[in-house]
Amino acid sequence: MGTSSRQGAAAPRSLWFNAPETDEELRRTLTRERVVAEALTLIAQQGVEALTMRTLGARLCVVPGALYRHVRSKEQLQDLVVDGVLAEVDCDLNQALPWTEQIKVLAHRLRNVLNDHPGVAGLLKTRDPLGPHSLSLAEAFLLPLHNAGFPHREAGHAFFLILDYTIGFEVSSARISVNEQRVQDAATRKRLHEFFRSLPDDRFPTLIALGEHVWIDNRDERFTAGINALIDGLERAQHLPPPN
Amino acid sequence: MGTSSRQGAAAPRSLWFNAPETDEELRRTLTRERVVAEALTLIAQQGVEALTMRTLGARLCVVPGALYRHVRSKEQLQDLVVDGVLAEVDCDLNQALPWTEQIKVLAHRLRNVLNDHPGVAGLLKTRDPLGPHSLSLAEAFLLPLHNAGFPHREAGHAFFLILDYTIGFEVSSARISVNEQRVQDAATRKRLHEFFRSLPDDRFPTLIALGEHVWIDNRDERFTAGINALIDGLERAQHLPPPN
């Protein structure tokens, strides 16, 4: 890391042959894993929108085009990043617990990992959950559902319901803000209060009444309540005949 | 949201609700409304990623920079597009119906509108649901919840639960595909079957058993089941004391 004598570009090319072995090793170690790893730390430090082939190349002391030796496109790189993040989700579950608890635990783990990598949830958007680590996650979700007696179709519904909600929740995590500011400090709260009070009360009576209590930055509480309600719904559906 | 409409306390309203569109404004060839309208049809025809200041300008027979006389940035344009789409959601509800039915109807309306504008859900990601038409939607969701007796906090939870799920569902709508192909025709289905059969059976037993029945392009059915389960869960939570 520290021995990169390469950025100056003042050294003529011919001197490169004699580069010290450490430098040589560093140069050779550019691999897909290193690219993805650096992309992950770049995202962790600067956010998803800072992930650029150019800055990523610069971080690896490499020209942008060099990345294309290890990655087909930026889109594929993003897929690999997503899979790298999903790899952090611990998929081991205590099968002695009721399925509802297992699913809750897994959903919270998934959310926590996505929460630790802001913006990565947005990359999950269009991608299939069919990467290697996505598959492990799917298996972990489906096994308790299957064991609980959910038939194919209902297990699939439940799986995607949980997945879509969790991802959707994290994707829109930055949404609870007013003018780019999180609604947590008293000042912003006051502005929010006045905003709702300024609405025409003939059209938005409920918003005026509830608004300032709804737009609160209580994401942890909200996710827990959401997952609980959602799994309660699944449990109830399980005990009833098909609702139609 | 960050549109210019929120600086003062009095000014916002006039810009927000039915901005007075004088005749002289109409006479000019280019207006904000025309820009947004053209952006909407462009998105409808070519998808969200085709929305470019350059192509949008070309469609309006105008140089790209000219758009900036009517729109502060592309981000603001996207906000306006989102609001324009949300305007299509009919927020009138039959208050005689039970609240569960009202919420279901509204959620389905929202999903249908988002479904009709592919990719626009992805723009909702980060934006606040505080635009003019977003507010109408929020009011429409919160009113039945409020009338049903949900307290502030629980009404907020329920509101965001439904919103996050619906948006999340639509955002990931393109996800049910394998190698860029929808899983609907028999051929793709066969490939999917073989894909799951090729997995190592010691690590993915449930996926092998359920996989091909889970990854099916039954989005309508899935959304209906999802919303039903979700509202069942809310209903149950309503009748119980806080589950702690």
Add this chain to the structure above:
DNA sequence: CGATAACGTGAACGGCGTTCACAGTCAATG
């Protein structure tokens, strides 16, 4: 009629993803 504000033009700037001919490196081969 002349001042003035609004508006589109054309060109540019910097940044982006991606491609490609070229050259240096290394392992395997004869």
Add this chain to the structure above:
DNA sequence: CATTGACTGTGAACGCCGTTCACGTTATCG
């Protein structure tokens, strides 16, 4: 050893993007 050929980083370019700005043009109004 010497040669070869696969591999990989280089440097420069291409075309696209969002955005800015000085400059005419035009429409409006006192």
